[in-house]
Amino acid sequence: MMDQDACRPTPGAPCPSGENNGRREFLGAAVAAVATALTGCGKLSKEEFLQHNFRELSKEEVLTVIERLEKEYKEKFGKDVKVANTPALPGVMFGYALDLSRCIGCRRCVHACVKENNQSRDPEIQWIRVLEMEKEEGVDLQHAEQYYNPAEVPREGHFYMPVQCQQCKKPPCVKVCPVGATWKEKDGIVVVDYNWCIGCRYCMAACPYGARHFNWGEPNLPSKDVNTDTHYLGNRPRAKGVVEKCTFCVQRTRKGLYTACVEVCPTGSRKFGNLLDKESEIRYVLENKRVFKFKEDLNTQPNFFYFYGV
């Protein structure tokens, strides 16, 4: 099986876009003008500047915000991007299990995720990082390699451990955020309000899984690559200077679909489902396989499990 490249961030690359933003022709409030200067790109509307935290918005305000966002995306990408705000379904707590004995390290999940979730393409932000481990060392981060690039995977003497957001029950990232821009939803998904995040990156320091990623430059998402089926708390296109992360494909899973990474995995290593549903596959794995939690000593209590299926 052919291997696909992991993207290594390139320091010092110039911002590719940022010129084509003469869209906003006027600004009302003087504060907004100052704030606009602070964004350095001059495309901040008064409404966007004054928008409050998502959890404090009324239903009507949410709809207004979504309408504005859809209009902005239309102007930017020339496409009708739908921004949903489907709430968590009652009686659902999402869980994930990954079979380390099946994963072959092909990174199809990595790229399916990027495609589904509208990440910046260059530099490419990847929510899933696949670690190549030495069989003789077991799960040992000091012997892990993310930038493996052999002609064929799996490589002799190695196994693979994909890492993404573990959707912790006690997420340290949520605890440390100074402005409450990130929180845990009722179905267990840790989300970010990209319009409230100030970009301090404290959550990135707090996350033990390297699951949080920052838009160091203007996200470079070509119009042709935009996935128009989005969620406010999930894969809607992001702006420069904010943090993003895996949301268990909230735009899909709240509609009853699998996540993109589960769907694309050629080996069936990835299991996903409702932890509260006794008949679910995820419950089957928990009951019949022996699972472990990554860095369990930190007591983050992930809803993401690893197991050895065979």
Next chain:
Amino acid sequence: MTTLRNFSRFITDTLRMVTTGGPVYYLWVGFLLLLIAFGANAYIGQLHNGLLVTNMRDQVSWGFYIGNFTFLVGVAAAAIMLVIPAYIYDWEPIKEITILGEMLAISALVMCLGFVMVDIGRPDRFWHIMPLVGRLNWPQSMLAWDVLVLNAYLVLNYFVVTYLLYCAYTERHYVKKLVTPLVLLSIPMAVSIHTCTAYLYNGLASRPFWNSAILAPRFLASAFCSGPAILLILLQILRKTTKLSIKDEAIFKIAELMAYTMGFNLFLTAAESFKELYSGTEHMVYFQYLLFGLKGHNTLVPYAWASIIFGAIAFILFLVPKTRTNWVTLNIGCVLIYASVYIEKGMGLIIPGLTPDALGEIYVYTPSVTEISVAAGIFALGFLVFTLMLKAAVPMMLGEFTISRGKKGAQPAKSEGHA
């Protein structure tokens, strides 16, 4: 009503005072303004292109900016180094110079807030972090605590300095009942700003290098070395360039206190190193990266050892009474300890905390040209704030510049630069 009129005179006279001076003063201020413009220009570039122009990346998500921030919080906290002996032991020679310590704290805090502001990805959303207006995640987030205590400390110091100077300007004695409690309050406040900043890192279980119980004590111990070091040099300069009389006794007393804090700081560093290196768990890798290099990456190694060696030499220079009371060795010691703590509490704290990263990757971080330029601008801003405050404060403290003299045309008493 008179108070209001006097206060507005105080403001206008102060403004006139800081805008008039000799050629050295203008040259110095002009140089600082130039540096600020240089930094601002780099910052505009950063705003435009995003933090991509820094060398920070997902693996090392904090760098030079936050390192400088952390170091400067220590400088700000160290103002109490002078306040404690002055007010607890009522030791007169130091008392008159506490006001300088507080002005140093204000300047350091201005730089701290500057470094935080340039580090955040969305400065246009700064209001989100403001209490009441935004949504401060307090008491959960240590950063929220830090925002509160830093600003409170800034306001407190600013108020005390302004009040004392205003009293000197209006030729009245300050109300002791008001000042003493405030100055005493500034002692726990100073401890709290540095403790909060230490806890900010300390509370992250994901970063074993920071997740150590003695991090906050180490912060305080090192701050009590670096802050007074700046002041000692400053006091000597002020003695030479103004009529401000600062007794040798006061300087040597501070130097003696510094010897104790330096010894304690070295002891804490040794305690931490012993625990990590002797037990030799997986968590040792961060220390290894700092002190010996890891997998061929040893960017930090020379700096780390320079910090340790400078610290040890400075300790000896300050411990021995002969070298402590000799101006040459005293000043060498000041520079060495300053450099030592700058490395230790700046890059030496932030970078090994994040390298290797949470998934074991080593991303070698060194600040980019933009980061260094912006930092230079912020330092210049801090120096400018300090210079302007000194320019007005020194003649006021000397009684050369008061309201009655101000009425006679505000002849500036002294116009040399003091950089």
